[in-house]
Amino acid sequence: MSESFDALHARLSALPAFFVGGLPRSGTTWVQQLLNSHPEILCVGESRYMDDLIPALYTAMQGFAQRRAVEPWAPGARGPAPHHMGPVFRAAFASLAVANIGDKDPERLVTVGEKTPENVVKLERLWATFPKARFIHVIRDPRDGAISGFHRFRSKLPSELERARYLEVYTKDWNQRLREARRIAAGKPYLEIRYEDLHADTENRAAELFRFLGASCDAALIRGAIENASFERLSGGRKPGEEDTSSHYRQGLVGGWRDVLSDAEVQIATRNAGPLMAEFGYLSDI
Template sequence: MKINSFQTFFLVGCSRSGTTFLQSLLAAHPQITSFKESQFYHFMVPVKYERKRFALNLASRKLKPHIQKYFEQDLKRPELLKYFPSLPLMRWQSDAFIKTMRSLTQEEGNHVFLEKTPDHIYYISYIVKLVPNAKFIHIVRSGAEVIASLYEATHQYPEPWAGARSLDVCIENWLKAIKITQDYMNEPNHIVVGYQNLVNNPESTLEKLCEFMELNFDIQMLNNYTKVSEKLTLEQAGRTVNNEIKNTGLKKFYKIFDETQQQYVLSQIKNVNLELINQI
């Protein structure tokens, strides 16, 4: 890696695909800085009823209160809010966010910032325009596993998930995320991690990922990830990291859904073959 060359990586994928697990592994690297998910671009891009703001490239009205809460409660660095301009131009807000994250990264003596927000996968088209040289780490996981986990989490913890999601919405979330990953998987600034590969062969998978990130593999990634995860996870949303790297398979799928639901899910995802996605 070039000395003093700041790099920004976005870790994305359908929620419940293992993004928090992978973030914890990467954040345990001594040269990588990462924080709780910011959801910055999710809140920045105007929603459907904000058509005028969208036409004028203005950030959503939801962004300002969100970043205020993020910097005050999650980062405990409210003094950094002064660097965000009062004018809500999306480019200016994005620049302020990245510059602030760069400053926090450099405070730790690092030059690699990892931003993990699963839903940022739906905003890649905006991020690539607003963040020059941004790189993306996608993670993909079995649709049956993800859909079951997403359905369970949003029903157990509806408030942080903005409400319980129906089975159809969970299926749609996974299908859409996979389609986006397929669209970008051959782009030079994108890499795809297979959750199964990560669990079965964590060291070799992380070595390949470190090569993409222009870093040397560090065994601390495997030794310290559970400790690092404590400052990154959102327990109130059901986002936790196990102490042991293991494959739980389809246990949750068969536990959460009855036979009719199982058959319905499988019928909706049968045309997606993850083996056709280039994965490390």
């Protein structure tokens, strides 16, 4: 790192911030890798900044303020109020960015962001801390998302939990989170990107993402980012469709639910999220 920490921290603090979120197994990791492969964008991987680091800092500062409120033996200082903590949170975000800048040239960066799926349920806190932050919401057919999640998290789920019950919970969450995100994001810089569209037209959808973040849409940069974030590269050499249930990059396909779900399971998804699924074109082939 050629610059001192203080200088680099100041540089990254001055850049516009963005965040990526969506339901688990919706393609947020692919989007993060794609964005971070652009030389003008730094997108930190799953740090859980909004639901781990910020609450920890808030608790620490709140505890400090409470201890300062106790009558001291001598004249002392009062602790900061909650509404004074924004600069601390933003400074912590810049420190996180510095720690993960890797070999990127800070002179070329135009924006700094972070991806954690749960960011999508932290939007109010996110925009309270970063009023001008941009948000990318990655959306996937909930039937495919549920199947992928059930495979990925099976070892951590109760052994008696059946796939149909997991699908029930996942599709309800998909419907609720998407509607709530849209409500909170009204009037904000907010972009929805379908996982399926990113598969079908990667080059144009990547350009849309880069443009949304204010980065260059030069064709060579787009192709390089796509290649760097390809399924084959991320999975260690497997082709899309070559499944590895133990890998974070399981299969790399869309529409796999058709070969897996029963009619009864398909009806669960439609019952829980039918109108929004229809809006996104997920019911057009039923």
